[in-house]
Amino acid sequence: MISSWRRRRSAGRLAGKEKLPLDGGAGDIELTIPSHFRCPISLDLMKDPVTLTTGITYDRQSIETWIESGNVTCPITNQVLRSLEPIPNHTIRKMIQDWCVQNKSYGIERIPTPRIPISSDEVSEILFKITEAAERRDREKCKELVMKLKDSMKESEGNKRRIMSNGAGKALAAAFEALSSSEKAVFDENRMGILEELLSALTLFFPLDEEAKCVLGLESSLHCMVRLMEAGDLSRRRNSVLVIKQIVSSNPRKIAAMAEIEGAMEALVKLIKEPICPTPTKASLMVMYHMVSSSFSNDKIRERFVEMGLVPSLLEMIVGSERSVCDKALGVLDGICSCKKGREEAYGNALTMPVLVKKILRVSDSATEFSVSIIWKLCKSREDEGDDNEERIIRAVVEALQVGAFQKLLLVLQVGCGERLKEETSDLLKVLNLHRRRVECIDSMDFKDLKRPF
Structure with missing residues (x-):
């Protein structure tokens, strides 16, 4: 400089x-x-x-x-x-x-009189008044001050930086928690209006600092965000899931708390089945990914997602979505297939194996890792799941061979990969190789003039 x-x-x-x-x-x-x-x-x-x-x-x-x-x-x-x-x-x-x-x-044009930017003292005063209004449960005054703060941020980048550097995220989070703890019983439009306004303002401060996320992760705040996410208003649903994603991503311990809130998982699934726009869809997928993949998750959470019909929705999303959405949907499906019910649902869907094999080496490194991981889970024999499951596994292995999984997996090893992916790929190749005779042999020279699908 x-x-x-x-x-x-x-x-x-x-x-x-x-x-x-x-x-x-x-x-x-x-x-x-x-x-x-x-x-x-x-x-x-x-x-x-x-x-x-x-x-x-x-x-x-x-x-x-x-x-x-x-x-x-x-x-x-x-x-x-x-x-x-x-x-x-x-x-x-x-x-x-x-x-x-x-x-x-x-031809010289007069320069317009610039707006006087907000000062650090003014920011501190507004934040103090927001905190006071929230503690008094004065929703109208609090909403007025939050809107004033948002308007100042929109005026210039300098205003936005000044407001952010004065701890606005933490102050707004505290105001949200103070109001949500008193609004737990009743949620009418008047009461939800200020909570919505605060969430909308908080999305302007991403990424939130740890103090703000800690406050928003309290039970009363999470409960309010789930109620807002359930509401029909699109902006409420969008802002709620974006803030929830910030909380869960930095603190996986909140997964259990989220799963226990009535309607939380249903609201997340609704954002997948009835998408608003890509941003909340991705946020919802990320929250789900943490809920099914974290060390704090369990089969009960995964099975509830299966019962809500999430697996078919994920497979349809994987087929036609852009790269980022596809990656996240595969990650969620991988977590769900860690439980027996999830694998059973995947076995019963005709899209599962063709879609997974197609995504190997076609989308991204993470999509390849998730796809191989899911196929590995579907083709892995488990002694404690009985003969019926063994038959499903054999059918899955044969189907994987029929759609070209063996050749794709050989390529994965050839192009290089991480240790975990290498181990899963090698195991899969051994399993597939045992059943190759079940699939009709085809001379590869018959297709020498065709372009490879990968």
Whole structure:
């Protein structure tokens, strides 16, 4: 940043005063920009002049970029700044606007009067008032203040950074918890409105800090988010699942708490079966993945998802979804197939084996790992599951051979893979090799002119 700025400044000295080429009718006319109207960093006409504690004036965007890069000194004087909050220079801004008006005939447009950005003190005051209003259960005042905070964030990136750096995520999370603990019994539109507004604001602060996620992970907060996720309003469902994903991803211990909340798993499945848009669908899949794959999950959770008809929905999603969704759906299916009921549902679906084999080496490394893992679980013999299960396994093995799994798995070993994938692939090849005679042998030369499907 320093070297880049010095090169630009040096170039400015060599070139002298910057000039604007204008259309003067008879020929080109050059209009000189007064040097004190130009930012010392960008060398462009200042649109929002601000002054540092050293007395030097810069364009706000340029100096904020300088400070955000980690610099704590004035670029011109090299003095350490006593405050990193630049002060609007209204005098210079008015002079620049007047100059623009005077040269309007040359095509110069007047710079608009910039909005005064929110200060750190103002942010702290708003957050304090939000906390007070939430503790008093004054929902209307709390909602008004949260909306004001959101509007400030939307005005500029500088406002957003300033609000985030003053602990807004933690304050909003605490307000949500305070209100949700009092709203547990009744959820009418008036009561849900402020909770929805707080969730909407929290999504602007992703990734949430650990303190905020800890507060939102409390039982009352989770309960409220599930109720909002069940509601028919699309934005409520979207924001709720996005925040829940943040909580579960960083704290798998919350999986059990989520599973115990009535309607939570049903609401997640509904987001898969009745998708709103890709973002909440992916978030829902990630929450499910943690619920079926974490060390804190259990077969009871997996079996409940099976009973809700999730397996067919996942297989349909895997067939036609984009890469990111496909990866996550395969991850959830892999977790579900860890239980007996999940495997039984997979055995009974005609899409299972063809789709899994097709996704090997076609989507991503993770999709290949999940696909091989699921096939391995479906083809692995288990002594404690009886003869009926053994028959299903043999049928699955034969079907895998028929759709080209053997050749795909050989390629997985050839292109290189991790130790776990290598081990599962090698085991699968041994199992498949035992049953290759059940499948009609075909001379590969008959297909020498066909392009490979991978």
